Amino acid sequence: MMLDDLQKNLEDAARAHGVPGAAIAVWADGALHEAATGVLNVNTGVEATVDSVFQVGSTSKVWTAALVMQLVEEGLVDLDKPVATYLPEFTLADADAAARVTVRHLLTHTGGFEGDIFTDTGRGDDCVDIYVKGLSTAAQVTPPGEALAYCNSGYIVLGALVARLRGAVWEQVVRERLLTPLGCTQAALYPEEALLFRAAFGHVTPPGASEPVPAPHWQLPRSLGPAGSMLNLAPRELVRFARMILAGGVAEDGTRVLAEESVRQMLTPQFKVPDLPGFGGHWGLGFTIMGWGNGAYGHTGGTIGQSTIWWIAPESGVVLAVNANGGDVDSLVEDVVNPITSQAGLVPETRPVPPAEPARADAxxxxxxxxxxxxxxxxxxxxxxxxxxxxxxxxxxxxxxxxxxxxxxxxxxxxxxxxxxxxxxxxxxxxxxxxxxxxxxxxxxxxxxx
CATH class of the missing domain: 2.40.128 (Lipocalin)
Structure with a gap:
C-alpha cells in the first residue's frame, strides 16, 4: 500500500476543508504509518503531533463492549439475561419493558428506550450509578429487541454493569483491563490526565462564521463515559486495539486481552442496521459491521467539535484511525481516507446526494x-x-x-x-x-x- 504521501495529503486536506488539527495512523504491510497536521487549539496554537490525544467519542463503546465480553468469559455475565439481573436498580418508565431488556439488547442498540439522555450527574465516582437510577423516567420508544436505534443510554448502563461486577469505576476498569495490557501510552481518561499530553480541543463553526472557533465546552459529562465522553487517545492506540482484534484477542506482546470466542461474537452480525448513509450493514457486539464490500468493521465517534473514524479491513489486515478537531471532516475523509479504503480492498461509502428531479411525495x-x-x-x-x-x-x-x-x-x-x-x-x-x-x-x- 502506497502511504508515502500521507503527511502531505493530510496537510492539504485539512487546509482545504478548514480542519484546525488532525492526526492519522494506518497499519499496513506490517508497519505503522502516522501523520499529523495543524493545531490542537486555534487560540493557543499548540501544534498537533502523532502523539496528541483526541476525544474518541463513541468509539469508546467498542472498549466498553470488550469489558462486557471479558465478564462473559469469566461466567459473570450471560448476554441473554435481563440487565436487572446484575443491576436491580435498572428500570424505565415502562417497568415491564425494562425487565425484558437484556445485555445483548444494550450491546446491539435494541433496548428500545430513549438513547440520548445526557444527564450530568457530577464528577463523583457514583455518577454512573446516579445516571442509571435516573433512567426510571426514560420512555420506551419500541419494544426490546424489535428495532435498532442508536442508544448512548444503553452503553452507560453497560458501563455501570462493568463497574458493579468489577468493584471499581469504569475508568479504572478500562485502564487495568484494556489500556495497560494493550500497552497504550498515549491515553487519558480524566481532564487532569489529559493535561499530561498534547490534548485536542474541539472546534465549532458558529452560524455566519467562516472559520471554526474553540467550542464552549471541552468535555461531555463524566456520567457519559462508557458511551464516549472520557476516553482520549492518539490514533495509534486505536490501531493497537484493532490489531488485538485482528490477532484474535492477543496484544502485541502476546498478552491475551480477549478470548478468541469473544472476538468472534463481537464481529458476528447481530442486527441489521437501517439502510441509511453511515448506518449500512449490521451491528455486532459493540462493532459496526460495515457493508463496504470484502467486509470491514469499526466505529465512528463524535464529541463537541471532535471526530473519529476507525475501521479494520480483515482480509488485507489494514487498520485506520483518524482524529480531527473541527471543520469539514467528511471532506477530509473523502480526500485522505477513501483512497486508503480503496487500496485496502474496500468500497468506501459515498455521500448521498438528492436526485436531480425528485419524485413528488404524498407527504x-x-x-x-x-x-x-x-x-x-x-x-x-x-x-x-x-x-x-x-x-x-x-x-x-x-x-x-x-x-x-x-x-x-x-x-x-x-x-x-x-x-x-x-x-x-x-x-x-x-x-x-x-x-x-x-x-x-x-x-x-x-x-x-x-
Whole structure:
C-alpha cells in the first residue's frame, strides 16, 4: 500500500476543508504509518503531533463492549439475561419493558428506550450509578429487541454493569483491563490526565462564521463515559486495539486481552442496521459491521467539535484511525481516507446526494412532530416534499446551536433526503409506518411522534 504521501495529503486536506488539527495512523504491510497536521487549539496554537490525544467519542463503546465480553468469559455475565439481573436498580418508565431488556439488547442498540439522555450527574465516582437510577423516567420508544436505534443510554448502563461486577469505576476498569495490557501510552481518561499530553480541543463553526472557533465546552459529562465522553487517545492506540482484534484477542506482546470466542461474537452480525448513509450493514457486539464490500468493521465517534473514524479491513489486515478537531471532516475523509479504503480492498461509502428531479411525495402521512431528549423535528408538507424544522433541545442546547429549516425530498420508500447539506452531508431520514401513518422518525435514533 502506497502511504508515502500521507503527511502531505493530510496537510492539504485539512487546509482545504478548514480542519484546525488532525492526526492519522494506518497499519499496513506490517508497519505503522502516522501523520499529523495543524493545531490542537486555534487560540493557543499548540501544534498537533502523532502523539496528541483526541476525544474518541463513541468509539469508546467498542472498549466498553470488550469489558462486557471479558465478564462473559469469566461466567459473570450471560448476554441473554435481563440487565436487572446484575443491576436491580435498572428500570424505565415502562417497568415491564425494562425487565425484558437484556445485555445483548444494550450491546446491539435494541433496548428500545430513549438513547440520548445526557444527564450530568457530577464528577463523583457514583455518577454512573446516579445516571442509571435516573433512567426510571426514560420512555420506551419500541419494544426490546424489535428495532435498532442508536442508544448512548444503553452503553452507560453497560458501563455501570462493568463497574458493579468489577468493584471499581469504569475508568479504572478500562485502564487495568484494556489500556495497560494493550500497552497504550498515549491515553487519558480524566481532564487532569489529559493535561499530561498534547490534548485536542474541539472546534465549532458558529452560524455566519467562516472559520471554526474553540467550542464552549471541552468535555461531555463524566456520567457519559462508557458511551464516549472520557476516553482520549492518539490514533495509534486505536490501531493497537484493532490489531488485538485482528490477532484474535492477543496484544502485541502476546498478552491475551480477549478470548478468541469473544472476538468472534463481537464481529458476528447481530442486527441489521437501517439502510441509511453511515448506518449500512449490521451491528455486532459493540462493532459496526460495515457493508463496504470484502467486509470491514469499526466505529465512528463524535464529541463537541471532535471526530473519529476507525475501521479494520480483515482480509488485507489494514487498520485506520483518524482524529480531527473541527471543520469539514467528511471532506477530509473523502480526500485522505477513501483512497486508503480503496487500496485496502474496500468500497468506501459515498455521500448521498438528492436526485436531480425528485419524485413528488404524498407527504401527508409524515406531517407531525417527532422528538427525543436532544432533538425535535417539526415536519410539514409543502408541494410534494417535507419542510422540516430541526431544533436542538436538552443539555446540548447550551451550545447555542440555532434551529435549522431543511427541505427534504423523496429518496426511497418512506425515506427523504435534505436538499441542502448540513455539516457537509445531505441528511437522510426515514419513517416507520403504522396504519398508514408515520409513527417514528429515524435519523440514526428512533424519535417517536409526539
Amino acid at each position: 401527508a402521512p409524515y406531517v407531525g412532530v417527532y422528538a427525543g431528549p436532544q432533538v425535535r423535528y417539526n415536519v410539514a408538507a409543502v408541494d410534494g416534499a417535507l419542510e422540516v424544522k430541526i431544533t436542538v433541545t436538552g443539555p446540548i442546547s447550551a451550545l447555542g446551536l440555532p434551529d435549522t429549516a431543511v427541505r427534504f425530498v423523496a429518496y426511497g420508500e418512506h425515506t427523504f433526503i435534505g436538499t441542502e447539506p448540513l455539516g457537509g452531508q445531505h441528511q437522510v431520514i426515514s419513517f416507520a409506518m403504522k396504519d398508514g401513518r408515520a409513527a417514528r422518525l429515524f435519523d440514526g435514533r428512533a424519535l417517536p411522534r409526539v
